[in-house]
Amino acid sequence: MKKLLPSFAGAVGLVAYITPKTIHLAHAGDVRCVAQSTDGQIHSTMDHQAETPSEAARLRKEHPGEEDTVVCLRKGEEPSADGQQPPLRVIGLLMPSRSFGDAHSKWSVEWQEKLKPILEFFPTAKRLGIAPLCKTPPYITAHPDITPLPHPGQRFLVISTDGITDSLSSEDIASTVSSTLATEDSQNKNLAGILARKALGGGKFDDEEAGRRLALEGRERREWRDDITVLVVVFE
Structure with a gap:
């Protein structure tokens, strides 16, 4: 691990x-x-960010049926008192839409499920465990x-x-x-x-x-x- x-x-x-x-x-x-x-x-x-229109369009095209969740706000985030909108994120998790690493947005759900018992022992990995909106990975690419x-x-x-x-x-x-x-x-x-x-x-x-x-x-x-x-x- x-x-x-x-x-x-x-x-x-x-x-x-x-x-x-x-x-x-x-x-x-x-x-x-x-x-x-x-x-x-x-x-x-x-x-390459979730808020870049062309990147958001690419992600929505690659993940049909997830148009509302493939690029969205982090869970619990709301506009600030002055009305400023929080940044959009890939599956409510990452602001960059391309990167090296970030395995929790790339590995298959099946593989992540197999690792789940081990992830429980490591706070960092547990916190970045399978995201609720992670349905059809990979969402992030290093291309x-x-x-x-x-x-x-x-x-x-x-x-x-x-x-x-x-x-x-x-x-x-x-x-x-x-x-x-x-x-x-x-x-x-x-x-x-x-x-x-x-x-x-x-x-x-x-x-x-x-x-x-x-x-x-x-x-x-x-x-x-x-x-x-x-x-x-x-x-x-």
Whole structure:
């Protein structure tokens, strides 16, 4: 069972394969690549989330008869006092619609039933046991979307997890990098660090807010910031 436990965790991924003529982007999950071409045009991959219309449509098509439950709210979740709607999730469980791992949304119900007696001894696996709405798995896939970009022709590209894109739009990311590159001492600036700082500030350069979010622990931390990984590649 200890060997099986890692399969209950989930991970997303993005690869940028750069050749002399083309950049091939392959991604699965809610991780994003933003590129800006030398003429200022912004290219962005599409996040694989339950709330992405094309992903929701794909899931509903793949699981006929489950249109109302294959993408839905988590059980017990309701709009907040200010009317903000909670995020949609795959079978009320996962926000990403593609990922590695997350075995509880991929293994057959029959196989999960066989494991049930063992899962009872492991809190993590028990908590992620067979979801009530898990009827016709797999619901999650690691199959990537592949996007080609011309190269040369790109000025820079940014790969980031949702800890960045929850606070910054693709346009924000591109403009922040572009404006920093335009400064005289851009060679000495950490572009990835600047994006992380802005995201932690809630979409602006607010060091007090960034410090507050970094100091949070436990469940409260998860409510205010997601994991942050960001890589900036400059071609100039």
